[in-house]
Amino acid sequence: MITVMVNRLLINRAFAGVWSAGAVSWVGDFVFDTTVLLWISTVLAKDQPWAPAAASGVLLAVLVPGVIAGPIAGVFVDRWDPRRTMLWSDAIRAVLVGALVVLPLLPAGTLPVAVQLTIVYATVVLNTIVSRFFTPARFTIIADIVPEADQPRAAGITQATSAAAGIVGPPLAAPLLFTAGIEWALVVNALSFVLSYLIIWKVRTPKIERKPAPTGERGSGFWQEFLVGVQTIGRSQVLLAILIMGMIANIAAQTFNALGVFFVTDNLNTPARYFGLQDAVMGVGVVVGAALAGWLAPRLGYTRTIWGSMLAFGLCLGVYARTTSFVVALLILLLAAVPLGGMNTAMSPLMIQTVPREVLGRVFATFVPGVQSIGIAGVAFAGWISSSVLRDLDTELLGVHFGTYDTVFLCAGLIVVASGLYGMVALRRATQTSENAAAQAAAHSRGE
Numbered sequence: 001m002i003t004v005m006v007n008r009l010l011i012n013r014a015f016a017g018v019w020s021a022g023a024v025s026w027v028g029d030f031v032f033d034t035t036v037l038l039w040i041s042t043v044l045a046k047d048q049p050w051a052p053a054a055a056s057g058v059l060l061a062v063l064v065p066g067v068i069a070g071p072i073a074g075v076f077v078d079r080w081d082p083r084r085t086m087l088w089s090d091a092i093r094a095v096l097v098g099a100l101v102v103l104p105l106l107p108a109g110t111l112p113v114a115v116q117l118t119i120v121y122a123t124v125v126l127n128t129i130v131s132r133f134f135t136p137a138r139f140t141i142i143a144d145i146v147p148e149a150d151q152p153r154a155a156g157i158t159q160a161t162s163a164a165a166g167i168v169g170p171p172l173a174a175p176l177l178f179t180a181g182i183e184w185a186l187v188v189n190a191l192s193f194v195l196s197y198l199i200i201w202k203v204r205t206p207k208i209e210r211k212p213a214p215t216g217e218r219g220s221g222f223w224q225e226f227l228v229g230v231q232t233i234g235r236s237q238v239l240l241a242i243l244i245m246g247m248i249a250n251i252a253a254q255t256f257n258a259l260g261v262f263f264v265t266d267n268l269n270t271p272a273r274y275f276g277l278q279d280a281v282m283g284v285g286v287v288v289g290a291a292l293a294g295w296l297a298p299r300l301g302y303t304r305t306i307w308g309s310m311l312a313f314g315l316c317l318g319v320y321a322r323t324t325s326f327v328v329a330l331l332i333l334l335l336a337a338v339p340l341g342g343m344n345t346a347m348s349p350l351m352i353q354t355v356p357r358e359v360l361g362r363v364f365a366t367f368v369p370g371v372q373s374i375g376i377a378g379v380a381f382a383g384w385i386s387s388s389v390l391r392d393l394d395t396e397l398l399g400v401h402f403g404t405y406d407t408v409f410l411c412a413g414l415i416v417v418a419s420g421l422y423g424m425v426a427l428r429r430a431t432q433t434s435e436n437a438a439a440q441a442a443a444h445s446r447g448e
Contacts, residue, residue, distance in 0.1 A: 030169025285337025
């Protein structure tokens, strides 16, 4: 009876397994990401003027290899069995993160800080590359095992679960770092990959016959297959508009990730150990937004949900930048995360319905790094300008005080608003073009 209820709630048994594996892995990832960021900013680079740049380096270690490896990985994801790809990815990541446990166990002074940072960055890079195989494989499996009518609900469940992991992971990371030690956070992450592997091992997926890509088949070579994914995005006005909008907004998002801990300590006058609460609060908001979007997006329209959510998120981020109270900041982030969850939830079913199944892995693996690509420049610029040009900024303009991090975050909020305005215009135009093309095709079929 319980199994039947779980399967109904989570659509079917296969999706329930993929969902469970993702939930476990996401919690471990949030623990790892938050702990590494705090480890570098408050331990390895403590009280150093280059601390913001060092923290930004963690995000660059995620973004750069992700942008490079993602589109390439997508070709192999479309070639390989997605379930097997997920299993290998989990096994490799468990070994990588597990090996990093040795570093904090070494006696103090054994390795210079520069060497420790290099090892951490290298591990993050390799972990990111492997993840670029896992994520599109999971996305492809969901397209295979979830009926089209249930895909918005599946997207909402997936987004809500990822956000829920954000509620659990970051608050767990800070106590692990400041009380138990960095090694325990790494152990938790490594074990999460092991548990994810065991869950996926039991998942059974339908055998999908691979169809030729729209242009060129597998026999035409790797680069031909790679170009098919890029061309599919370029030929879709909807996908292209969302990609450009995401690239613009990602500058702000990565700036927030890179400098968030410094905003908490400097502008909100709050100890770094409470930094993880921000992610937890945002996780709650994303869960709410995902739940609302799972019901509202099919009725409102996926494209309207996306650009409307982007506008709302940008406005909230701008208000957050002017906040000086930690409690108020948490409330604003809670409100900001609701449209963020709605936007992310609307994107998955829109992509699945827009992209042919035979190139879905390549498109997804190209789309995500494409969105993240310009974020590399955003992270690098934010880390550099806050450590140099805007360092120790303390001025007033028209009676309003401006400091280093609030100024950067205010600019980030304006960038997100600009992205939402672009999306409003571009997606409306793309939708009208699609509707006109459908009307012409219908008229042609009737012989008009």
